[in-house]
Amino acid sequence: MINRIRIIRKQKGMTLADLAEACDPPTTPQTIGRIETGMRTLSTKWMDRIATALGVEPELLVRGESAQTAQVVAALGERGAEALAKVHDALPPTAMGGAGDALMVVQVDYPHGEYRPGDQVWLREIAPEDAGRAVNRDVLVPRKAGRFAFGRLIDRRGDKVGILPPGHGEKQVVVESPAWIAVAEMLVRRL
Structure with missing residues (x-):
């Protein structure tokens, strides 16, 4: 061994x-x-x-x-x-995260900002109260009705988080009391 x-x-x-x-x-x-x-x-x-x-x-x-x-x-x-x-x-x-951390992947089907079709964004789940350490990082946040917000976490006030989607001219999305926040850790892009 x-x-x-x-x-x-x-x-x-x-x-x-x-x-x-x-x-x-x-x-x-x-x-x-x-x-x-x-x-x-x-x-x-x-x-x-x-x-x-x-x-x-x-x-x-x-x-x-x-x-x-x-x-x-x-x-x-x-x-x-x-x-x-x-x-x-x-x-x-x-394998380098903490044992038991939840991992998830966002598949990119259409170009958004720096992301290209075929990219995979790997994310690691954190608790909403730890959102402060994810400011200025790309995140995935669940919204109501089975939808998600994806983009740069730009603001955290109380139980609300502000996310700026990666496309040009997009408006900030505010999500209240998210159940979790997943922080982007790795971009997988085929050459």
């Missing part, structure tokens, strides 16, 4: 000490380092503790040696594409 703990930890911007402290109960950075490098066995109990601390599903921490996965082989920097010092697994963005 190939251990992905270091890759996930780094993608989450955590140090060994951060991950050790986030475990329940907390552990030492040395223990996490030994598990990452294979010097210590990754038991199912440790998988559960570390996965919870990272906010991912436990099965994401490992993969079989024969399993085919996309690889990150280069980085596009200021001077162009450069080889990485070490190739590593590309983790699906949908």
